[in-house]
Amino acid sequence: MASIKDILIEMKNLSELMVDLAYSAVLFNSKDAANEVLKLENKVNGLNYEIKKQSLVAARSVEDAEKLTALLEIAEAAESIANAAKDLADIVIKGIEPHPVFKMVMEEAEELIVSVSVQSGSELCNKSLGELMLANRTGMFVIAIRRNEDWIYGPDKFTMIREGDALIAKGTEMGSELLKKLANSEIEVDEIADIVDEESQSQFDD
Amino acid sequence: MASIKDILIEMKNLSELMVDLAYSAVLFNSKDAANEVLKLENKVNGLNYEIKKQSLVAARSVEDAEKLTALLEIAEAAESIANAAKDLADIVIKGIEPHPVFKMVMEEAEELIVSVSVQSGSELCNKSLGELMLANRTGMFVIAIRRNEDWIYGPDKFTMIREGDALIAKGTEMGSELLKKLANSEIEVDEIADIVDEESQSQFDD
Known part of the structure; x- marks a missing residue:
């Protein structure tokens, strides 16, 4: 069995x-x-x-x-x-x-798919997906990675992220924003929780 | 169009x-x-x-x-x-x-599906899914909620969680653990980031 x-x-x-x-x-x-x-x-x-x-x-x-x-x-x-x-x-x-219209469908569907480019200086560089725990921290699941002319499909926790990688990931709108900012080195991993708290607070205020 | x-x-x-x-x-x-x-x-x-x-x-x-x-x-x-x-x-x-065997398949597959029961005193009680942002905080997506004899399928951000609800959710193994602990009021939402950091650190040490 x-x-x-x-x-x-x-x-x-x-x-x-x-x-x-x-x-x-x-x-x-x-x-x-x-x-x-x-x-x-x-x-x-x-x-x-x-x-x-x-x-x-x-x-x-x-x-x-x-x-x-x-x-x-x-x-x-x-x-x-x-x-x-x-x-x-x-x-x-x-x-x-x-x-x-298909692009609009994908942008407005419940599960988004985005492609983000990992910039030099991003905290994602030279870390494994297992270490980064992106799914647990942001709700984004990396489906594939484009590295130069090569592709890594269905990466696992041992897969390392490198500068210049394009990460194809699916998840929520908020998660997509977080992942883009991480990849652009606009934010660090340890700032995520505060950003999500703020966003959650603003949902409260509405 | x-x-x-x-x-x-x-x-x-x-x-x-x-x-x-x-x-x-x-x-x-x-x-x-x-x-x-x-x-x-x-x-x-x-x-x-x-x-x-x-x-x-x-x-x-x-x-x-x-x-x-x-x-x-x-x-x-x-x-x-x-x-x-x-x-x-x-x-x-x-x-x-x-x-x-099917139960084992679902426990070992990449995307798990779990059912967690929301206990009295859990921080999840009387909050909307939008406010809680569970997907962004834990990587878990709530698919359905069983409330007494009723079901809520495909809940949205306005759906409130109540004491006694069974949340059917999909996501990672770590996310499932976090959601179970939140539902059991073993942890609070603002402890999640530290728990994930610790887990990430232990991946580093391995």
Whole structure:
């Protein structure tokens, strides 16, 4: 079962990353990001095949089979989400320029996606994502990093941020503001809590 | 175009909420949450029909039509994601108990979903989500609130948290810990930054 569990974790993680990457690809008209989505979709297909195979081996009784069926349906759902991400990425691959309305959609949706450029002197430079804990401090999740001509997709806590990186991140409007200011070295990490407090206070006053 | 934009924003928001709600429904074996996903899926279908109709009216030239086609493909992708969420919710509606492995998958995936109960004396009580800015302070996004027998799905910044509420939220492992401690009144909001600093420091030491 360990293997079935690990496959499903990877399918869930990848399908969610793919949706974020696909929206980013359309938003920033990035063929690189779109191609990564296509590559990941192949990977998710392969994992879905693998989990079906493993489930057939694991089923020992009718009851087993029923419970495993639910796991397979979850895997199918992850694959459907991955397919939807691929369809989004295909828009970019086909070279269709996104309608200007799409940019407005992404700016007004609940979860924003932004690209911020890490300037020299920013506190983010030469720190790992794990150390920075950006998600916990700002509500922003880094989806991908563009470094010169290379991309890092789905960075983990060990990924280091370097000067000049473009961070593609998703989160709230306030989080986007905080991340931009951190990347511009307009603010330091230890000022975030006070800024959020002030903003929270102003919500109170309204 | 305003209407097309607004429909697409709603489709994107709803499809993402549906995926989170559907995973929550399976995780907590909640027919209420699953039924909400089914209801929202109907809504997304209706919105997809509406956006197609509006696009036909808006297209004035071949160039227009091409750009609008990309918007419609984005709407289709949102509907596919909504359909995948419906398939997940159907597992719960069919009464299939989730395999114990699924709970482990959700605990080890990158984005966790947790349910935390707001205790009397918690600083969360009688504050709005907007004021609390939980997403920016902890990285946790509240997906739904269970209050007695009622549910609030996709709460907004005006939604008040009350004693006894069960908050269904997604985010990081560290964020889940912070939210649980806030809800248990083990910590106050203004202690979060120091706790995250300490955790960040320990990442440094490793």
